[in-house]
Amino acid sequence: MDPVRNPYSPGAGRPPAALVGRDDAIAAWRVALERSALGRTDQPFVLYGLRGVGKTVLLSEFGRGAQSREWIVAKIEAGAGKSLRELLGESLYPVLSDLARPSAGKRLLKALKTALSFKASYDTSGTWTFGLDLTSSAGGGADTGMLDTDVKKLVRDLSEGAHEEGVGLAILVDEAQDLEPAELATLCVVAHVAAQERWPVLFSFAGLPSLPRILTEAKSYAERFTYLPIGPISNDVVGExxxxxxxxxxxxxxxxxxxxxxxxxxxxxxxxxxxxxxxxxxxxxxxxxxxxxxxxxxxxxxxxxxGFFRVRWDRATNAEQKYLRAMAEDGDEGSSSGTVAARLQRKPTSLGPTRAGLIAKGLVYAPEHGIVAFTVPGMAAFIGRQVEV
Known part of the structure; x- marks a missing residue:
């Protein structure tokens, strides 16, 4: 058939022609947006699952839902070699530039000035101005060097500025498990304070199945967040x-x-x-x-x-590939670190660096203590198709 009209689009984060099987999550986010308009707050949404299940697509759908209501939306991807400060600042600049105007209200002007100070906290050579003279405006102070303080000030002023515009603020974080522990803890703190103070801001995090554990280890009250497991599409609609x-x-x-x-x-x-x-x-x-x-x-x-599997396999060293082969004997269900070590005739402690290297490369994750599993479905079958040399 005509390749130009091919409606299917495999690729990381590429929206499908038909987004099926995610209605409940989208409806829950829509309700949270509408509740925010009434001054009612909701806990952060946490989307977690293996790679290839559509978490990024769903997170982007959340962003589009907020943008359709003209919210200020910051969508970032962790693990790109940039700090949380840089990611937040650079993602906010385009939308704030669109809002900047001489007739803006006091709270929005205050938010713009705070954003400028936040920019200065990680880039003293930055040239943001928004084309406005903000000298006489309140705001600023998001450049103390203390991450919790600066991000809290930024989010508070931006959400209040958004409220003045009759909208809200949405902060969406993809690959959240790749944030530094202090960065993830900061976002948990800010989300917690925002809910207590009823700031018009919504958070959503997306990441691997280990993300719920990582969040609750960062801050115990993260256990109250709204956790949405994202897996295969349900049988009743998958054909659609x-x-x-x-x-x-x-x-x-x-x-x-x-x-x-x-x-x-x-x-x-x-x-x-x-x-x-x-x-x-x-x-x-x-x-x-x-x-x-x-x-x-x-x-x-x-x-x-x-492609999909090969690029992951080739990132592994010879020692790491042997570890992955030993895991593959258990399929995609996960393996005991002790069992893998026994198959390789090694002591579990001696394989610690290999396991850590695979986790750092995003090839495996630890769903619980002493267990490792592949981050992508089908990896075990792919490994089984590879000739061992």
Whole structure:
């Protein structure tokens, strides 16, 4: 079929043509936005799950929901080699620039001045001005060097400035597990204070399945946050991720073809998009048949092996790959560190640096003490397809 009209789009954070199976999370966020407009606060949302399940897509959908109400939205991705200060400041600048105007109210002008001081806290050579003379405005003071103090001042003044505009502030953090412990603790503190003081601000964090544990270790009251596990799409709607985009392009799927792709994908959104894309490419159409799906899954698996999985596998050293092979014997369910060590005929303590290196590279995570698991579904099967040299 026409590759130009192919409606499937595998890729990190790329929105699918049909976002299915996430209605409950989107509805909960919408309610929180509406409650904020009434002066009622909600706990931060925490989206957690393996890579490829659509956390970034859902977080972006949260952002679009806030932007549609003209909220101030800061969306950042941790682990990009920048501090929380830099990430927050640079993500806020474009939207604040759009709001800056001589007729702005006192609270918004105060927020702009505070944002300038926050910029100065990590970049003394910065040239932000917003094109306004803020000399006589209140604000500033977000450059003490104390992270808790500065971020709290920034969020308070921005949320109050947003409230003056009749909107709110949303702070969305992707890959939150990659923040420094002090940075994550700061966000927990600020979110906690914001809820107590009824600031019109909403937080949402997204990350690996270990994120809930990391958050509660950072601050015990993080256990009260709203935790939303993001996993495979539920069976009752998963097929719609394939059929709805096709219908939008005047094409359709046979039921057995849908069933094959769903089974091969494990109902994981990224794999559904990949297999949908390759199946569309090989099909003559306008109806996608079971033979099309079989060929599409085969080609899609090859593409995943050469890209999605390969880039992760190649990041591992020889020693780390041996560790991953030992884990793969347990499939994707997770492995005991002791069991892995026994398979490698090593003492568990001697493998500590290898395990730590794999966690640092984002290839595995620790769902609980003494357990390690792959961060992406299907990794064990991929490793099984690799010839050991």
């Amino acid at each position: 991720a394939l059929t709805i985009p096709a219908e939008q392009e005047d094409a359709s799927w046979n039921d057995d073809a849908v069933a094959l792709v769903v089974e091969a994908s494990g109902s994981y959104p990224y794999f559904l998009q990949q297999f949908g894309q390759t199946t569309w490419t090989v099909a003559d159409g306008p109806r996608i048949t079971l033979p099309d799906a079989r060929l599409g899954v085969a080609q899609g698996t090859a593409q995943l092996d050469n």
